Amino acid sequence: GDNDYNLHLSFSDTLSLAGWDFSFSTSLYIAPVPDIELSGSTTGTVAPGGSRTYTVTAANTGNGADTFRFSTELTVPGWDATLDTSVLDLEAGQSQTVKLTITAPDDAGNGDPDGTRLTAVADSDPGIHDSLEFSTTVVVLAPDWSFSLVAEPNDDWDGTYYLVRDRAPVMVTLTLTNQGNQDNDFSLQTLVSPVGAFSATIQPSYVSSVAPGSSEQVEVQITVMENFLGSTGVVTVEASGGGSEVERADLDLRLEQSGSLNLGTSSLRLSAEQSGSDSHTLLVANSGPPMQVYFAVSGLTTADAPAEAWVSFLDREGSPVTGDSPQAMLLLLGTEQVTLEVAVPASGEVGDYVLEVWMVNQEHKRISEKHTFTVTATAAPEATSSSLLLYGVVVVLFAGIAGGGYWYLSRSDDDDEDYDDEPGAEVELPAVAAATTMPVAAATTAPLEAAPAAVAPVGPVAAEPAPAAAIPAVSLVEAVQPAVVEAVSAAPLAVQPVAAQPVVAEAVPVEAQAVVAEAVVVEPVAAQPVVVKAQPVEDEEMEFE
Numbered sequence: 118g119d120n121d122y123n124l125h126l127s128f129s130d131t132l133s134l135a136g137w138d139f140s141f142s143t144s145l146y147i148a149p150v151p152d153i154e155l156s157g158s159t160t161g162t163v164a165p166g167g168s169r170t171y172t173v174t175a176a177n178t179g180n181g182a183d184t185f186r187f188s189t190e191l192t193v194p195g196w197d198a199t200l201d202t203s204v205l206d207l208e209a210g211q212s213q214t215v216k217l218t219i220t221a222p223d224d225a226g227n228g229d230p231d232g233t234r235l236t237a238v239a240d241s242d243p244g245i246h247d248s249l250e251f252s253t254t255v256v257v258l259a260p261d262w263s264f265s266l267v268a269e270p271n272d273d274w275d276g277t278y279y280l281v282r283d284r285a286p287v288m289v290t291l292t293l294t295n296q297g298n299q300d301n302d303f304s305l306q307t308l309v310s311p312v313g314a315f316s317a318t319i320q321p322s323y324v325s326s327v328a329p330g331s332s333e334q335v336e337v338q339i340t341v342m343e344n345f346l347g348s349t350g351v352v353t354v355e356a357s358g359g360g361s362e363v364e365r366a367d368l369d370l371r372l373e374q375s376g377s378l379n380l381g382t383s384s385l386r387l388s389a390e391q392s393g394s395d396s397h398t399l400l401v402a403n404s405g406p407p408m409q410v411y412f413a414v415s416g417l418t419t420a421d422a423p424a425e426a427w428v429s430f431l432d433r434e435g436s437p438v439t440g441d442s443p444q445a446m447l448l449l450l451g452t453e454q455v456t457l458e459v460a461v462p463a464s465g466e467v468g469d470y471v472l473e474v475w476m477v478n479q480e481h482k483r484i485s486e487k488h489t490f491t492v493t494a495t496a497a498p499e500a501t502s503s504s505l506l507l508y509g510v511v512v513v514l515f516a517g518i519a520g521g522g523y524w525y526l527s528r529s530d531d532d533d534e535d536y537d538d539e540p541g542a543e544v545e546l547p548a549v550a551a552a553t554t555m556p557v558a559a560a561t562t563a564p565l566e567a568a569p570a571a572v573a574p575v576g577p578v579a580a581e582p583a584p585a586a587a588i589p590a591v592s593l594v595e596a597v598q599p600a601v602v603e604a605v606s607a608a609p610l611a612v613q614p615v616a617a618q619p620v621v622a623e624a625v626p627v628e629a630q631a632v633v634a635e636a637v638v639v640e641p642v643a644a645q646p647v648v649v650k651a652q653p654v655e656d657e658e659m660e661f662e
Contacts, residue, residue: 149181151209153237155247162256166223166296169253175205175237176212184240187215195222196253206238219253220246227257244633248547259490261297262360264327268368278371279339283284283405284482287339289368291354292326294332301327301358305335308353314345341372346487348372375405376449376476376484378412385490387459391467392458400483401476402452409479411438412455417471417489424459424470425494431456443479446545461494469493520662 121144129136156408157173167470175185184206189198201216219233231253239245269290273279294303307317319337323507327333339352352368379400387395403410412430416422430438432447433454439445445451470492476485 119235124452129348133372142341145241150179151177151181151182151183151207151239151241151245152179153177153185153207153239153245153247155237155249157249159249160253161219161251162254163219163221164258165225165255167222167332168218170216170218171251173210173215173217173235173249175207175215177209178209179245180209181241182209183245184213185237186240187235187237189217189249190234190236191232191524192234194230195225196233198219198233198235198582200235209451214307215601217251219251221253221255225255227255229255258298259496260299260360261361262299262358263296264301264303264356264358264362264364264365265292265294265296266354266364267292267294267358268354268366270611275371278369281339281341281370281372283375283478283484284341284372285480287370289337291335291337291366293327293356295327295329295336296356297628298329298357299359300329303327303333304357306355307337308355310351310353311345313345313352314342314347315352316340316342319354337368339370340366343483350448372486375403375408376410377402378474378476378485378488380474380488380490387490388493389461390458391461391465391496393497396458397490399455399457400452401449401455403449407448410449410476410484411440411446413440413475413477413483417473421470421472423466424472424494426474427459427465427492428463428474429458429460431458435450438476440481443598446479456491459492461492463497465494467496553577594646601662 122142123142126139126141127136130139154176155173156176157171158626159171161169163169166545168357171232175187177183177185184204187200187203187205190199192196197220198221199218201218203213207213212566217233217235219231221229222230231584233251233253235246235251236248237246254569257478269292271279271289273281273289279287281288293303303323305319305322305324307319309315317337317339319335321335324333324335327617337353337354338351343427348371350370352370354366356362358363379398379402381396385397388614389395401410414428416425432438435456438444438447438455447455465521471489473487473489475483475487510586
């Protein structure tokens, strides 16, 4: 380019000491000349079929701008070389980079070399150029199948556990990275501890052709099993790759339930007779935002299952709480009282039933711990009226017989006085047969269930004692002298009361709707005493043998 120069000349005469000064300026044109210089690493290794990329710096070391063109030259057949750019415009003093990728053939052997040459030439002058020769050697490495499997934190991660809130499903993402030198395929599966506590599904369960240094992601969905009563557990994701390599990632889980249920005692027992009921007040709470809840009951064993239908729940207003619809559920915020009621039907089998109760949200997920309680069903008592009637009849019969016996003894004494003065009037009093009564059937009152049916009044059972027949006794009289008759003393017979045996009444259940049955009051029947009168036998009517 153009260059300006200023010149100053001074002259002096050494003899005369005279001097002259001259100053002038001039302009000279110098043609710009570019130059190119290439630099960078030129040696490396590559696996068969693999590639190696070199970074080359191209600098214009001249004083003029120019365009430089790049080209490659292969010295070994089967190898390949590519450039990310083939043209660079460089100002004087400017530099840029060029990337050269050299690829070895698939069948290259260990130690096979390559001699690729890279050349840069200026457009203004082909004589301005530079080149580099690269030495790439094939190295056959032992297969490396190493990889990593890492679980990613999410909103459910608290730093230690993945939180399972109210048994809702949890999604966890895992990253699978190929850290080896081979393309790798991976199979994945899940392991659960405790066994049966969780259900874990992984997608996808097979990942193929993951290149070295590349990563893929998989997702695991974890669901808590309904019968799991614990609070923590572990889901292990296991990945198997080439070379029998195995990696595992443990997902530590902790259950958090927003609901709590307090029975007030660890040994709650509700007892009710057949067609009866019993109740107990529970305290339930919700530590989270307001939610619709209801309650579930299950028998601890199959033998306890019949009592599940006997249990119901009522809110403070006495309205049933069920899971049939959101309107029938309990809107719970904070702490609330709920009544647990047990109604034993008339047909309910007598015995103890162990039940579990827990709280459920509107997604029908259990949100509280399970608690056990016992329901005792007892037999309905026999009708009191029937028992009173039976006992009344027995008492009246006993009183009647005892009264008759007393009257008979008194009458016998009077008759003895009448006959004492008469010679030969001693006779034996007739024996009195004990009065017998038939067993009185107990009136039974069948347990009534709820049908608006009229209850028939139970009338008292009248006891009809059988009449006692007097049996004449035959007295043996010794006839030593016909004129003298010795009286034979007759001892009165003791009358033993007849004990009536009650008949066991068996209750016959009537399938109907339960109604309150008014007790039937039964008045005991007054039994008339049985009077037995013995007539004396005249002497002349006696027969002698």
